[in-house]
Amino acid sequence: MTKKDLLQGYIIAPNPDGVNLTKTVEGLDHFGNTVVSQVIEEKPLTIYLNSQEIVTAMTIGDYPEYLAVGFLTNQGMLDNSNPVKSVDFDEDLSVVIVRTETETSFEEKLKKKTRTSGCAVGTVFGDMMEGLEGLRLPSSNCKVSWLYNLSNEINQTPSLYLAAGAIHGTVICKEHTPLVYMEDVGRHNAVDKVAGWMASNDIDGSDKILYTTGRLTSEMVIKTAQMGIPILVSRSGFTAWGVEIADKVGMTLIGRMRGRRFTCLAGFNRLIWDMNGAGCDEK
Amino acid sequence: MTKKDLLQGYIIAPNPDGVNLTKTVEGLDHFGNTVVSQVIEEKPLTIYLNSQEIVTAMTIGDYPEYLAVGFLTNQGMLDNSNPVKSVDFDEDLSVVIVRTETETSFEEKLKKKTRTSGCAVGTVFGDMMEGLEGLRLPSSNCKVSWLYNLSNEINQTPSLYLAAGAIHGTVICKEHTPLVYMEDVGRHNAVDKVAGWMASNDIDGSDKILYTTGRLTSEMVIKTAQMGIPILVSRSGFTAWGVEIADKVGMTLIGRMRGRRFTCLAGFNRLIWDMNGAGCDEK
Numbered sequence: 377m378t379k380k381d382l383l384q385g386y387i388i389a390p391n392p393d394g395v396n397l398t399k400t401v402e403g404l405d406h407f408g409n410t411v412v413s414q415v416i417e418e419k420p421l422t423i424y425l426n427s428q429e430i431v432t433a434m435t436i437g438d439y440p441e442y443l444a445v446g447f448l449t450n451q452g453m454l455d456n457s458n459p460v461k462s463v464d465f466d467e468d469l470s471v472v473i474v475r476t477e478t479e480t481s482f483e484e485k486l487k488k489k490t491r492t493s494g495c496a497v498g499t500v501f502g503d504m505m506e507g508l509e510g511l512r513l514p515s516s517n518c519k520v521s522w523l524y525n526l527s528n529e530i531n532q533t534p535s536l537y538l539a540a541g542a543i544h545g546t547v548i549c550k551e552h553t554p555l556v557y558m559e560d561v562g563r564h565n566a567v568d569k570v571a572g573w574m575a576s577n578d579i580d581g582s583d584k585i586l587y588t589t590g591r592l593t594s595e596m597v598i599k600t601a602q603m604g605i606p607i608l609v610s611r612s613g614f615t616a617w618g619v620e621i622a623d624k625v626g627m628t629l630i631g632r633m634r635g636r637r638f639t640c641l642a643g644f645n646r647l648i649w650d651m652n653g654a655g656c657d658e659k
Numbered sequence: 660m661t662k663k664d665l666l667q668g669y670i671i672a673p674n675p676d677g678v679n680l681t682k683t684v685e686g687l688d689h690f691g692n693t694v695v696s697q698v699i700e701e702k703p704l705t706i707y708l709n710s711q712e713i714v715t716a717m718t719i720g721d722y723p724e725y726l727a728v729g730f731l732t733n734q735g736m737l738d739n740s741n742p743v744k745s746v747d748f749d750e751d752l753s754v755v756i757v758r759t760e761t762e763t764s765f766e767e768k769l770k771k772k773t774r775t776s777g778c779a780v781g782t783v784f785g786d787m788m789e790g791l792e793g794l795r796l797p798s799s800n801c802k803v804s805w806l807y808n809l810s811n812e813i814n815q816t817p818s819l820y821l822a823a824g825a826i827h828g829t830v831i832c833k834e835h836t837p838l839v840y841m842e843d844v845g846r847h848n849a850v851d852k853v854a855g856w857m858a859s860n861d862i863d864g865s866d867k868i869l870y871t872t873g874r875l876t877s878e879m880v881i882k883t884a885q886m887g888i889p890i891l892v893s894r895s896g897f898t899a900w901g902v903e904i905a906d907k908v909g910m911t912l913i914g915r916m917r918g919r920r921f922t923c924l925a926g927f928n929r930l931i932w933d934m935n936g937a938g939c940d941e942k
Contacts, residue, residue, distance in 0.1 A: 542896030613825030
């Protein structure tokens with residue numbers, strides 16, 4: 377496929393040539409020769425909800441509005457009953473302010489943060505599992521051929537990962553087509569940016585597939601469930617708690633997706649085996 | 660090298676057969692055949708400093724005492740002027756309590772956490788750069804042959820990474836010998852466990868090398884600087900802020916270390932080129 381073909385289905389694709397996303401640094405290679413290296417930018421972005429400072433995230437800095445809205449949505453600080461009025465990004469101050477129609481209940485959540493939490497895998501306020509009790513993700517189907525196509529296309533798409541490494545990607549897909557591909561230093565930021573895009577454009581998760589380069593930890597599974605997406609795919613591996621939560625909410629969890637190999641550890645019922653003997657021998 | 664040879668230099672090596680560190684889960688492979696998969700455990704551990712609850716970390720669960728002492732040390736909540744009196748782990752409650760001779764100043768730091776922070780890359784209280792102003796890491800040397808030997812030995816050492824994937828490793832080394840190799844779901848936990856081992860055994864960082872499987876982000880560079888270790892090596896890549904901080908504190912920063920290739924982006928002066936033409940051609 378040509379680069380143009382690869383980018384055709386995307387609503388948002390990575391921008392490896394984006395200004396200020398990478399920086400050129402001079403160093404030495406293993407021979408002691410001078411090399412010029414492209415490295416990922418990482419800078420603080422402070423997120424406000426109305427007049428309350430909520431968090432400072434380390435991010436590459438693209439799509440700050442989506443990151444802010446997605447972070448607050450995934451933390452349960454925004455919902456339909458209290459719509460977002462405006463999102464303002466101040467580049468000089470590295471601040472995003474999300475304003476809602478009325479005040480929110482985040483004060484109580486912040487109190488809980490001080491008392492108990494600050495999960496070492498990203499920052500999680502309040503009870504991590506909040507809002508997941510009784511949640512069952514909608515039924516949907518997923519052809520194995522879609523998985524192969526997604527993995528293949530995503531891996532070939534020009535990205536900061538291919539240009540500089542040291543970055544995670546999250547892609548929201550429909551059937552065999554990747555739609556929005558976000559990258560960031562932390563995998564939680566990449567997925568929050570996708571969540572922000574969904575919330576800002578009223579996108580329904582029930583017929584989508586989420587692909588991530590990061591591991592399938594409890595945090596990733598919880599965020600995906602909160603986004604209403606029933607299928608989560610990763611090129612990386614699993615944690616036991618991630619599998620347990622996926623089981624509980626009825627999510628299809630696919631990991632170690634490389635070439636034409638993968639392992640599915642939860643939600644087998646959604647898979648449609650449309651590739652006869654599609655395994656590694658055809659790689 | 661045999662497994663026994665590989666483990667000879669270690670004071671603490673990974674324990675891939677450790678009880679409760681992995682779990683066996685049944686799933687499907689890409690052919691739809693049943694597979695049995697080993698996945699990493701991930702469970703909450705709550706750290707107390709005296710009577711104050713500080714943080715809940717997601718961890719594989721080994722060395723909880725080192726994790727607690729290392730986390731608190733790297734957050735600047737423990738220092739020599741206020742020695743640790745006892746460290747108690749309650750397995751049933753998943754709680755570690757670190758007790759010091761006298762009360763500490765952490766209350767003020769906790770206040771700052773509420774107000775500003777909770778960095779998205781792990782949990783960081785107060786000012787991330789605190790204690791780094793004016794810090795210059797001690798001079799030391801590092802032979803390129805040591806780097807090749809370390810990378811080779813660490814990659815071959817039996818580990819949870821080799822057994823189940825989805826885990827990060829951090830290894831503290833002296834010259835060409837790996838000493839303590841910790842693994843955890845988050846790379847910050849693995850490095851905190853090494854820091855806890857150092858603090859608990861009065862280990863000096865100035866003649867050591869730290870190897871990590873994770874990316875060289877600002878957080879990793881800051882933690883390594885706080886541990887007084889002047890050389891940080893990773894098989895993964897860099898962020899621009901990581902390189903900047905390494906430059907500021909005089910740290911040697913080596914990334915993308917694979918086979919006999921690497922890139923050094925800061926602190927070139929420590930490297931001794933004892934391998935003539937030692938690059939990728941001898942791989």
